[in-house]
Structure formats: C-alpha cells, structure tokens
Amino acid sequence: MSERLVPVVCPYCGVGCRLYIRSVDGYPVGIEYAKDVPNISNELGKLCPKGNAVVEYLLAKDRLKRPLKAKEQGKFVEISWSEAIKEVAERLKGYAKDDPNQLMFFGSARTFNEPNYLVQKLARMLGTNNVDHCARLCHAPTVTGLKAVFGAGAMTNTYKDIEEANVIFIIGHNYAETHPVGFRYVIKAKERGAKVIVADPRFTRTAWFADIFLQHYPGSDIALISGLIHVIIKERLYDERFVRERCVGFDEVVAAVEKFTPEFVEKVTGVPAELIIEAARTFANAGKGVITWAMGLTQHTHGTENVKLLATLSAICGYQGKEGAGCAPMRGQNNVQGACDMAALPNVFPGYQAVTDPEKRKFFEEFWGVELSGEVGLTTVEAAYAVDKGKVKAYYVMGENPVISEANANHVMHALQKLEFMVVQDIVPTPTMEFADIVLPAAAMLENEGSITNTERRVQWSFQAVKPPGEARPDWWIISEVGKAVGFTGGGAKGFSYTCPEDILKEINACTPQYRGITPERLKENLAGLHWPCPSEDHPGTRVLYRDKFLTPDGKAHLVAFSEYKGPVEMPDEKYPFLLTTHRYVGQYHTATMTMRSDSLKKRWPEPYAEIHPQDAARLGIKTGDWIKIETRRGFYPIKAKVTKAVKKGVIAVPWHWGANVLTNDALDPYAKIPETKACACNVAKITEE
Numbered sequence: 015m016s017e018r019l020v021p022v023v024c025p026y027c028g029v030g031c032r033l034y035i036r037s038v039d040g041y042p043v044g045i046e047y048a049k050d051v052p053n054i055s056n057e058l059g060k061l062c063p064k065g066n067a068v069v070e071y072l073l074a075k076d077r078l079k080r081p082l083k084a085k086e087q088g089k090f091v092e093i094s095w096s097e098a099i100k101e102v103a104e105r106l107k108g109y110a111k112d113d114p115n116q117l118m119f120f121g122s123a124r125t126f127n128e129p130n131y132l133v134q135k136l137a138r139m140l141g142t143n144n145v146d147h148c149a150r151l152c153h154a155p156t157v158t159g160l161k162a163v164f165g166a167g168a169m170t171n172t173y174k175d176i177e178e179a180n181v182i183f184i185i186g187h188n189y190a191e192t193h194p195v196g197f198r199y200v201i202k203a204k205e206r207g208a209k210v211i212v213a214d215p216r217f218t219r220t221a222w223f224a225d226i227f228l229q230h231y232p233g234s235d236i237a238l239i240s241g242l243i244h245v246i247i248k249e250r251l252y253d254e255r256f257v258r259e260r261c262v263g264f265d266e267v268v269a270a271v272e273k274f275t276p277e278f279v280e281k282v283t284g285v286p287a288e289l290i291i292e293a294a295r296t297f298a299n300a301g302k303g304v305i306t307w308a309m310g311l312t313q314h315t316h317g318t319e320n321v322k323l324l325a326t327l328s329a330i331c332g333y334q335g336k337e338g339a340g341c342a343p344m345r346g347q348n349n350v351q352g353a354c355d356m357a358a359l360p361n362v363f364p365g366y367q368a369v370t371d372p373e374k375r376k377f378f379e380e381f382w383g384v385e386l387s388g389e390v391g392l393t394t395v396e397a398a399y400a401v402d403k404g405k406v407k408a409y410y411v412m413g414e415n416p417v418i419s420e421a422n423a424n425h426v427m428h429a430l431q432k433l434e435f436m437v438v439q440d441i442v443p444t445p446t447m448e449f450a451d452i453v454l455p456a457a458a459m460l461e462n463e464g465s466i467t468n469t470e471r472r473v474q475w476s477f478q479a480v481k482p483p484g485e486a487r488p489d490w491w492i493i494s495e496v497g498k499a500v501g502f503t504g505g506g507a508k509g510f511s512y513t514c515p516e517d518i519l520k521e522i523n524a525c526t527p528q529y530r531g532i533t534p535e536r537l538k539e540n541l542a543g544l545h546w547p548c549p550s551e552d553h554p555g556t557r558v559l560y561r562d563k564f565l566t567p568d569g570k571a572h573l574v575a576f577s578e579y580k581g582p583v584e585m586p587d588e589k590y591p592f593l594l595t596t597h598r599y600v601g602q603y604h605t606a607t608m609t610m611r612s613d614s615l616k617k618r619w620p621e622p623y624a625e626i627h628p629q630d631a632a633r634l635g636i637k638t639g640d641w642i643k644i645e646t647r648r649g650f651y652p653i654k655a656k657v658t659k660a661v662k663k664g665v666i667a668v669p670w671h672w673g674a675n676v677l678t679n680d681a682l683d684p685y686a687k688i689p690e691t692k693a694c695a696c697n698v699a700k701i702t703e704e
C-alpha cells in the first residue's frame with residue numbers, strides 16, 4: 015500500500031488555494047492544509063467549503079470512463095480511444111479542408127494551461143481563430159477595459175496588496191462568497207483599520223463587512239462610478255502629481271463627468287447623494303486603495319466602459335504602481351486567467367499577441383510551421399448565431415457547459431441541435447453532452463498535472479494526486495492525440511508529439527513573453543509559484559505592475575470617462591415590470607457539475623431561491639418557499655421564492671448555477687462581446703396548484 019501527500023491547487027475558484035491530497039494507491043482519502051508553503055494566496059492553509067470538499071466530486075458514480083459515440087441524441091455507445099480519436103480527427107480535417115471557419119473550439123478555465131495552449135494551437139493550425147472560452151462570459155470586459163487604460167488586461171497587484179490597502183472598494187463582487195479565502199485579506203486589512211466600501215444591488219455577505227454600502231440598481235454602474243470621479247475632481251481629492259506625470263486624458267475626464275453630480279447619480283442609481291460623497295472622500299483620501307470587481311460589474315452591454323471607469327478612478331487617485339494599491343478584478347474559475355494567457359481567445363496568440371499583427375503572426379507561423387489566419391475569430395455567443403446561419407457546423411467543447419453557462423440558453427440549445435458535429439470532452443455528463451456526437455472522458459485536475467494561473471497572475475504547479483477512473487485521460491493527452499491524428503506530426507513546436515505536460519510548458523515558455531521564465535522545474539521546486547510577467551529564468555516574478563510606466567505605447571495611463579449614461583439595454587416595462595439580476599452561492603460553483611456531485615455541498619446548498627423584496631412579494635401573494643415562475647422575453651424558469659430585503663423593491667435576484675440563463679439577455683458589449691447576464695426585464699407570478 016502506498017500512501018502519499020501530494021501538493022495540488024484547488025480546482026474551484028480563481029483564488030487558487032494550495033492544499034495537499036492524501037492518497038492511498040491513487041485513491042483520495044483526505045486533505046491536509048498547506049500551512050508550510052510561504053507566501054501563497056491562502057496563508058495558513060485555510061480553505062472554504064468547496065476547498066474542504068475537494069475530493070468528493072472525483073468519486074461521483076457517473077464519471078465518464080470511456081469514449082462514447084451517439085446513436086441518437088442523448089443515447090450513446092462505448093467506443094475505443096483509437097476509434098474516437100480517428101473519427102474526431104477525420105471530421106475536423108474534413109471541415110478544415112472545406113472552410114476552417116466552420117469549426118469552433120472551446121477552451122476551458124477548468125483545466126490546466128497546457129491543454130488550453132494546445133486547443134488554441136490545434137484550432138489555429140487547422141486555419142481558424144474560432145476559439146474562445148467562458149472568460150467571454152466573465153472578465154472579457156476586464157481584459158478589454160484594462161488594456162485600453164493601462165496596456166494589459168490583468169490584476170495589477172496581488173492579495174498581499176489588498177491586505178496592505180487603507181481602503182478597499184468592492185463593486186459588483188460578492189467577494190465573501192465567490193472568493194472566500196481571498197476575502198480573508200479584506201478582513202485582515204479591516205482589522206488593521208482599513209475602510210471597506212461595497213457597491214452591490216444586493217445586500218450580500220460581503221456587504222456585512224462594509225463601512226459604506228452603496229446599493230445601486232443593477233446595471234447603473236456607469237453613473238455610480240462617474241459620480242465618485244465627479245466628487246473627487248470637484249473637491250480636488252485626486253493625486254495631481256500622478257495625473258500630471260503618469261496619465262493622459264484627464265481634461266476629457268473632467269468634462270465627461272461634469273453632469274454626474276451626486277444628485278443626478280442618486281436619481282439613476284437609487285444611492286443617496288450623501289453616501290456617494292462620503293464614499294468618494296473615503297476612497298480618495300486613504301493614501302493606498304484597491305478596487306476589486308467581478309461579474310456584477312462586467313456582465314453588461316457596457317461592461318468595458320465600467321472597467322475603464324474603475325481603472326480611471328484608481329489612476330486619478332494615484333493608486334497604481336505601488337504596494338497596497340491597484341485594480342484587482344477577481345477571476346472566477348481557477349484557471350480563467352491562464353486560459354486567457356494561453357490564448358483560448360479569438361483575437362490573440364499566447365501572451366495577448368494580436369492575430370491581426372503581421373509580425374506576431376509571422377513569429378507563430380515560423381514557430382508552428384503553418385500559415386495562420388489573421389482574421390479575428392468568433393466569440394462563444396457569436397458562434398451560436400453563426401450556427402443558426404449555417405456558417406459554423408462543428409464544435410469541439412473542452413470542459414465547458416454552454417447549455418447552462420451561456421446567456422439566452424434556449425437559443426444555445428437550439429443552435430447545438432443544428433450542429434452537424436460536436437465533440438464534448440469532460441469529466442462527467444453535462445446537459446451539453448446530450449447534444450454531442452462524440453464524448454471524450456477527461457481526467458479531473460487532481461487526477462492530472464500541470465500549471466495553473468490564479469487571479470493574481472500566480473502560476474503554480476499542481477501534481478497528480480489521484481488515478482483517473484476507467485479510461486479517462488488528461489486533457490493535454492487527448493488534444494495531442496487529436497492533433498497527431500489530424501496530421502500535425504512535425505517535431506518540437508511544429509507538431510503534437512508531447513510525452514508530458516512539462517514538454518508543453520517548455521513550448522509555452524518559448525512563445526509567451528510573460529511566461530518565459532516560468533519553467534516546469536522552477537514551479538515544481540517552488541510551491542508558492544511565480545507571478546507573471548517573469549521574463550527570464552533568473553527573474554523572481556512581478557508582484558505589482560506599472561511601477562515606472564504603463565504598458566500602453568507611450569507608457570501613460572489613458573484615462574477615460576463617458577458623458578452619456580448607459581444602463582441595461584432591457585429595462586422594466588408594463589409586461590416585464592421587474593429588473594432581474596443573477597448571482598452565485600458560496601457552496602456552488604459555475605454550472606454545478608462538480609458541486610452537485612459533492613454530497614456535503616449539495617446538502618447545504620441543494621437548490622436555488624429567487625430573492626424578492628417583501629413589498630413586491632406581499633403584492634403578489636408570495637411567501638418564502640412558494641414556487642414562482644420568472645419569465646423574460648427569452649424563456650421562463652420555475653423556482654422557489656425567498657422574501658428578503660437583501661434586494662431593492664422591483665429587483666429579482668436568482669443564482670444561475672442550475673439553469674437560470676434561459677432567462678438572461680445575450681445582448682452584447684460591443685467591445686468585449688460579453689452578454690448582459692446581470693440585468694434584464696422580467697415578470698414574476700406565483701405558481702398556484704390547479
């Protein structure tokens with residue numbers, strides 16, 4: 015009997031907590047806290063409920079164990095790996111020969127950097143940039159907005175800087191529930207005397223810790239942030255030297271926010287004017303401030319504008335390029351930062367090198383040994399509409415569940431039904447798998463190894479702790495086999511002949527400037543990992559970005575504000591009189607495919623509840639526990655009600671883990687192409703027994 019204690023990274027959220035799995039003969043028997051690893055995001059090894067339950071879903075009875083082929087929709091027969099790989103490769107080759115843009119690939123924020131690198135390499139070598147993943151549905155505006163203002167689209171600081179801040183402004187981010195261990199750094203800062211400002215349409219568990227709580231209407235963020243900037247400028251609370259020496263565009267910002275007086279902002283957001291003034295003063299006068307945000311800020315048709323405004327707010331206060339300050343967008347899934355860095359995105363090669371830049375394209379053409387497309391590919395939502403038009407005919411979905419995760423899910427299901435061919439590569443059956451032609455069983459992260467990048471740009475190595483079930487295989491192995499079967503059999507970076515994930519990370523080191531010094535050897539030796547950018551093997555990694563200059567062409571922060579207010583594209587009306595918003599539970603994760611297979615989590619968070627204000631509930635005769643029907647222009651969703659003052663009158667809030675995206679709006683932010691899942695009009699009715 016062989017017992018081992020294996021260092022892994024939690025496979026759930028973007029905090030990326032380190033822990034040990036105790037395994038006997040490859041079977042998980044427990045976990046241990048990683049108290050001995052210095053300087054990691056979960057100091058002292060603390061974990062949240064999901065982290066503590068981390069091995070439970072691995073033991074699910076319905077794990078996918080063998081490749082499957084559909085006989086008819088939703089009915090499968092087992093086939094061998096060689097049959098499965100051959101069929102997938104033949105079909106991909108067929109579409110690519112005809113027109114590579116008939117193909118769409120989905121990377122995954124729930125697997126390692128190495129398979130994400132490979133899936134985009136496969137798509138691009140086949141001739142298409144149609145590759146995307148669920149970052150499109152969470153932080154695409156963060157990447158677009160921060161890149162426009164600062165020159166790069168990632169967290170500018172680390173958790174340590176949250177702990178050292180004097181003020182923390184948390185907006186559209188139920189930090190305490192979505193990133194529980196990361197939230198400990200907010201608590202530590204508060205214990206030191208830091209002030210916490212929370213802006214959220216719901217009174218969340220995070221709001222309990224707020225010194226100032228701004229309860230704005232869903233989607234009214236532009237007005238709220240512009241109002242804060244307005245007060246800071248009017249009262250000359252901004253950092254004049256930082257603005258003069260390190261920023262451009264300040265005069266335009268002054269003009270643009272002129273109309274966002276506290277009184278105007280109160281009317282639009284529902285937040286009292288005096289609270290807006292107090293929040294602005296508290297934020298600007300603190301000396302060191304951090305802004306954190308998540309989906310509540312980004313999932314809007316104006317998500318990019320929201321992010322640009324936050325970056326501008328941070329910069330005018332001089333909260334960039336120093337410790338204890340910065341912008342900290344909190345990535346949702348544990349490797350969403352890495353999947354973006356690896357370019358599971360339609361517009362960039364690894365390391366955010368634009369596919370439209372001829373020099374970058376030439377580099378990758380020589381590196382991979384093929385001609386590459388310079389045409390920006392499709393995003394996830396665009397792909398579903400391209401299926402409607404017959405332009406996209408085949409999907410390769412690695413570790414994603416678009417039937418539950420995408421906005422306007424009824425339309426997604428309609429599109430999947432029209433596909434000619436779909437491959438689903440996953441660890442368990444999902445609603446998306448029902449539409450697959452071929453299913454490839456993947457090993458879960460703890461049954462596999464590789465590098466992962468958490469929300470603070472920390473790259474860590476997670477080791478294999480557990481044996482995968484049946485014939486399930488690592489994602490990197492599956493894509494490599496498909497790549498070779500397609501015909502990419504060249505040596506080195508020109509093919510897919512890898513023997514281990516370390517081979518792939520070495521290839522990533524060679525083509526991704528931010529990861530150049532993050533070698534497998536260094537990561538395995540240093541369990542605390544390395545923060546990118548890390549440009550050479552003797553570089554220690556980078557905690558704080560932009561100490562001397564920003565990554566824009568002129569090295570300055572490009573400040574921006576908007577004179578016109580934009581709210582949600584769909585506002586309440588007579589037929590749909592409520593404003594619907596979505597949120598998450600601490601014990602559930604994404605589309606719940608893992609957490610609903612974890613007994614302890616399922617027991618405590620078994621089902622969704624729709625939050626409704628007591629006055630609305632009384633008018634509609636609804637009590638907590640009653641079944642209600644929520645209806646939007648796109649679909650309806652039966653759910654139990656929870657009557658609570660956590661939401662404002664006129665607002666309905668639903669957790670989306672179980673399928674509430676049948677309701678949400680897929681109208682897009684024109685820059686980041688994220689759908690507006692955080693705000694749309696809905697109606698509510700009590701379901702009565704006939």
Ligand code: SF4
Pocket residue numbers: 024025026027028029030031056060061062063064065066193194195196
């Ligand atoms: Fe895992 Fe996130 Fe919880 Fe840490 S905070 S244990 S990474 S789910």
